[in-house]
Amino acid sequence: MNVGLGLPVNDPAQLLTWARRADAGPFSALGLLDRLVYDNPEPLVTLAVLAGATSRVRVQTEVLIAPLHNTAVLAKQAATLDRLSGGRFTLGIGTAGREDDYLAAGADVHRRGRRLDSQLALLRRAWSGEPYGDGAGPIGPAPARPGGPEVLFGGFVPAVFERVARWGDGFLGGGLGPEWMDTAFRDVEHRWALAGREGRPRLVAQVNVALGPDAVVAEARKEMGGYYAFTGRAEHMLDGLLTTPARIRDAVTAFTGIGADEVMLYCWASDPDQIHRLADILP
Template identity: 75%
Template sequence: MKIGLGLPINDPALLLTWAQRADVSPFTTLGLLDRLVYDNPEPLVTLAAIAGATSRIRVQTEVLIAPVYNTAVLAKQTATLDRISGGRFTLGIGIGGREDDCLAAGIDIRRRGRRLDEQMALLRRTWAGESYGEGVGPIGPTPATPGGPEVLFGGFAPAAIERVARWGDGFLGAALPPQFMDRLFRDVEQAWTKLARPGRPRLVAQANAALGTDAIAADARENIRSYYEFSGRADHVADGLLTTPAQIRNAVSAFTDIGADEVMLYCWSSDPDQIERLADVVF
């Protein structure tokens, strides 16, 4: 069973410490969330630094809000990150839901889904080394991964499930317990089969976790509430934080039982000792 870690965002200066300690642990992936109008580090810049400070562990956005990015620049950034990491990069991608992010980026929030579809066509073409568009040549560098980095779509709407089958390599489900994630996983598989995609989609589940003192758990819940304040579900998400070994083991087991290929334990407290605590619990 592959198990990854989601990196905390409240102290960017500690992230290289997290990365180096995780690189010598059994964890498989380091994930980093994205927002524009928020006090978080920019994920592609940060993951490039992390890729340079590590040699084994994969790096992943979960998820990058692609519509707020310039598409040509995003194609170049993601290809570069995949190349310099030696193919260790996974692009978790989605449409986001914050109006202020869209306002800051100068895009129409009502068109962000259509914009993502347009972006994926351009990204796939660019990563394959083809011309970016009429009158525009190819945009390099060539990714280390043939055809471009692995792409996982996040989201809950039917359109997000369809994008997995049309453009993606798999699905990243977050903030839902296993009994509800099960339905999403099956919907992804059905959409994949409907479009006659070969093989099967990779299924990744994310759960929020924090191990340590009561103060660490309280800090994690405060950070979750701040991040999800816009959604109206902040308290609900914070209440779902896994804080005991039994809760974490049970969640990993339940996600595995419904077909998850990897479980991401997202850490919301900046205490790097969580890496070893979590490793002792799940490995």
């Protein structure tokens, strides 16, 4: 059973402590969200620092908003992080839909899906060592993993499942209970098979948690509510925040039971002592 930690973003100075404690514990990965117009650390820079401070745990974006990025620069950044981490980098990737992020980046929020589709072919080309395009040669360095870092797609629309089948290594789903995630997992697997892909996609579930004294839970609710305020459904999302050992343990068991290869426990409060509490309750 692989269980990772989604890192809180409201106190970046604590993240090295989180990373070192997780690396010494039973956790499989460290995930970090991406926003532009928000008070969060830039994920690729931050994960590079955390990868250098750890030796075992994987680092991944959950999820990087690729259409905001220059594709050639992103290819180089991802390959560099994969190489320097010894192949411990997973690029969780998606489009998101917050208009202010796109306005700040000078990108068109309405064309984000089409832009991502065009980026994927270029990323794979760059990571394979082929010339990037007309008049542009290969972009190095070569990633540690042949063909590029592991790529997971996040989201729940059919286009996301199609991207997994065509370009990805797996799927990352968050914000849904096991019964709904089961449907998404099976859809991803079905499209994977229809595409003639060998093996099976890696399936990752994300669940929001806060474990500790009342102050920890209150901080998590505040941070999570602020993050999801733009959706108009913040209270609904907060209803899914798991705050007791039994509920967290049951969620990990349930997601594993429907085929999740990894369950990411996304922590919204900055208290790093949650790492030990969570480690103690894992099934």
